[in-house]
Amino acid sequence: MDFWRLVHNENLKIVLKKSTWILTILMIIGSPIVPIFLKLIDIPFSAPDVIYQSFNLYFIVIMLSLIIASESVSSEFSRGTIKLLLIRPWDRWKILLSKYISVILFSLAATIVFVILNIIFAYILFPASGNSILSAASSTPDLVLTIVYNYIRALVLITVAFMLSSLFRSTALSITISILLYFSGNTLNGIFRLFLEQEHREFIKYLLSTNLDLTQYFASPTGTFGMTSLGFSLGVLLVYMIVFIAITWFSFVKRDVRA
Amino acid sequence: MESNSNPVVPSTVHISKDPMPDSNEHHGANHLPVVQFQNVSKVIGGKTLIDHLTLDIPAGKVFGFLGPNGAGKTTTIRMMVGLMSITEGDILIDGQSIRTHFEEAIAKVGAIVENPEMYKYMTGRQNLMQYARMSPGVDPQRVEEVVQFVGLTGRIHEKVSTYSLGMRQRLGVAQALLHRPKLLILDEPTNGLDPQGIRELRDYLRALTREEGTTVFVSSHLLAEMELMCDAIAVIDGGKLIDVRELHTTAEAEADLIAKTAVIFELDQPERAVELTSVGQVQGNTWTIEADRQQVAQFNMLFVSNGIAVYAIRPIKRSLEDQFLELTRGGQL
Numbered sequence: 178m179d180f181w182r183l184v185h186n187e188n189l190k191i192v193l194k195k196s197t198w199i200l201t202i203l204m205i206i207g208s209p210i211v212p213i214f215l216k217l218i219d220i221p222f223s224a225p226d227v228i229y230q231s232f233n234l235y236f237i238v239i240m241l242s243l244i245i246a247s248e249s250v251s252s253e254f255s256r257g258t259i260k261l262l263l264i265r266p267w268d269r270w271k272i273l274l275s276k277y278i279s280v281i282l283f284s285l286a287a288t289i290v291f292v293i294l295n296i297i298f299a300y301i302l303f304p305a306s307g308n309s310i311l312s313a314a315s316s317t318p319d320l321v322l323t324i325v326y327n328y329i330r331a332l333v334l335i336t337v338a339f340m341l342s343s344l345f346r347s348t349a350l351s352i353t354i355s356i357l358l359y360f361s362g363n364t365l366n367g368i369f370r371l372f373l374e375q376e377h378r379e380f381i382k383y384l385l386s387t388n389l390d391l392t393q394y395f396a397s398p399t400g401t402f403g404m405t406s407l408g409f410s411l412g413v414l415l416v417y418m419i420v421f422i423a424i425t426w427f428s429f430v431k432r433d434v435r436a
Numbered sequence: 437m438e439s440n441s442n443p444v445v446p447s448t449v450h451i452s453k454d455p456m457p458d459s460n461e462h463h464g465a466n467h468l469p470v471v472q473f474q475n476v477s478k479v480i481g482g483k484t485l486i487d488h489l490t491l492d493i494p495a496g497k498v499f500g501f502l503g504p505n506g507a508g509k510t511t512t513i514r515m516m517v518g519l520m521s522i523t524e525g526d527i528l529i530d531g532q533s534i535r536t537h538f539e540e541a542i543a544k545v546g547a548i549v550e551n552p553e554m555y556k557y558m559t560g561r562q563n564l565m566q567y568a569r570m571s572p573g574v575d576p577q578r579v580e581e582v583v584q585f586v587g588l589t590g591r592i593h594e595k596v597s598t599y600s601l602g603m604r605q606r607l608g609v610a611q612a613l614l615h616r617p618k619l620l621i622l623d624e625p626t627n628g629l630d631p632q633g634i635r636e637l638r639d640y641l642r643a644l645t646r647e648e649g650t651t652v653f654v655s656s657h658l659l660a661e662m663e664l665m666c667d668a669i670a671v672i673d674g675g676k677l678i679d680v681r682e683l684h685t686t687a688e689a690e691a692d693l694i695a696k697t698a699v700i701f702e703l704d705q706p707e708r709a710v711e712l713t714s715v716g717q718v719q720g721n722t723w724t725i726e727a728d729r730q731q732v733a734q735f736n737m738l739f740v741s742n743g744i745a746v747y748a749i750r751p752i753k754r755s756l757e758d759q760f761l762e763l764t765r766g767g768q769l
Contacts, residue, residue: 182569183569186566186570189562189566190555193557193562194557195557257550257551258555260553263517264545264549265570266540266542266543266572267539433519434514435520
């Protein structure tokens with residue numbers, strides 16, 4: 178039996194839903210805002226700079242993916258369809274995996290659309306390259322690295338939302354908590370920095386929010402807090418991912434379905 | 437009892453032109469129970485919901501699972517299909533443990549647990565294709581076949597959100613039948629259905645057992661329904677199995693022919709009946725007597741020839757409902 182049929186099923190559940198399309202269209206409309214805005218204020222940027230700047234708006238892709246990830250497991254419970262889904266000749270972990278893969282595929286597709294739109298708009302609106310005010314001072318970070326770093330952040334957050342979806346079996350709760358986590362991360366770190374003594378700040382470097390944004394290493398190899406490195410952050414994120422996936426697995430595979 | 441003219445279930449329908457090889461062999465020849473509950477218990481938070489349930493479900497029958505609300509019917513069914521874990525004991529489906537060989541065991545099962553919930557934003561067919569992709573050997577042609585069997589062909593390309601409850605129930609039956617299960621499990625299938633829908637469901641089940649040899653396990657708290665639908669029933673209350681019995685078997689029907697049963701005669705002059713026969717009891721305008729069939733006819737002849745008007749002759753049968761109440765009384769609350 179072909180496991181990819183399960184993934185295909187999950188993709189259809191996402192794609193056939195009207196709300197997915199509404200949100201995706203909003204995302205598509207929102208994607209090229211940065212190039213358009215930069216054109217309007219009429220500062221001479223080079224196209225690569227514009228593309229780099231456009232990732233300030235990548236959070237709309239993350240939000241969209243978080244919504245999809247939050248719904249993936251919990252909506253089966255709220256609809257009651259979980260009872261028909263889990264009585265097929267597939268172990269529960271395979272069904273869970275197919276859901277996780279479909280959510281990741283969706284976020285990848287949204288990312289690709291976002292990047293392509295921004296590349297197109299950047300090169301249409303800023304055709305003349307060379308006399309950029311930014312690239313004169315420092316070189317623009319590599320496009321592929323920018324995409325990869327941003328996507329890693331998206332992937333970790335999606336995994337959180339997916340975990341919450343499976344843990345609470347409630348869409349509203351998992352969307353709210355994962356988006357809160359996304360936006361509150363840096364604020365929390367700032368507060369810790371203000372109120373904690375130097376010697377007590379050590380734990381900050383193990384927090385998820387400290388390591389989530391890998392683009393911080395474009396500016397400094399020791400990160401925003403001057404206490405981490407790229408390799409360290411990747412390691413921390415990996416550990417978090419393993420814990421999240423373990424919690425997701427346990428809450429989906431081992432618990433009774435009473436919905 | 438069966439209406440072959442029912443448009444929804446034509447008697448000529450063959451859902452299984454080439455049944456799975458082993459299902460054909462087992463049918464009839466093999467007397468292995470389709471489901472074996474082996475000392476099954478379920479404890480949640482210190483509360484025993486199912487208490488050492490041991491029960492065999494024979495093949496090819498419509499088997500009823502009867503009990504008042506909260507007796508443990510749904511819990512039992514959820515353990516059967518692996519939605520809930522089993523605290524103690526085991527459940528074998530076609531000889532395979534649902535605990536240790538889930539994929540093999542569940543492949544033999546089609547089920548509707550409570551209401552058939554569907555993806556409302558998809559069409560009926562898109563919903564069925566979801567489940568078709570998850571079972572081996574279910575091709576689009578089989579999907580058409582099942583859609584026809586449950587009589588949804590005309591509306592299958594419409595969104596489920598436009599369906600009535602009866603149509604959703606039919607779609608639920610369709611998804612449960614796609615993979616030609618040996619065992620069909622229905623949890624409170626008549627909930628929310630109108631009499632027409634209940635009747636259709638009953639006809640599907642009969643057609644299935646008759647034509648495919650499917651075993652049907654159906655839970656309900658509605659006695660009258662069970663009496664019409666089932667070949668045998670198990671009664672459960674407070675998580676314990678109370679009784680297992682066959683309903684209207686041929687042997688029972690034959691025994692009825694010679695057995696003496698209590699019979700009520702409705703007469704215009706019941707007192708004269710006692711004078712003539714010097715047996716029986718009078719109550720109002722009825723006369724009650726223990727008699728077999730032959731004797732009933734003789735009494736009738738006697739009364740008529742003596743100018744007593746006979747309005748009605750009725751056997752007194754304890755209904756299943758009386759028996760059920762008797763069984764579950766005391767165990768409650």
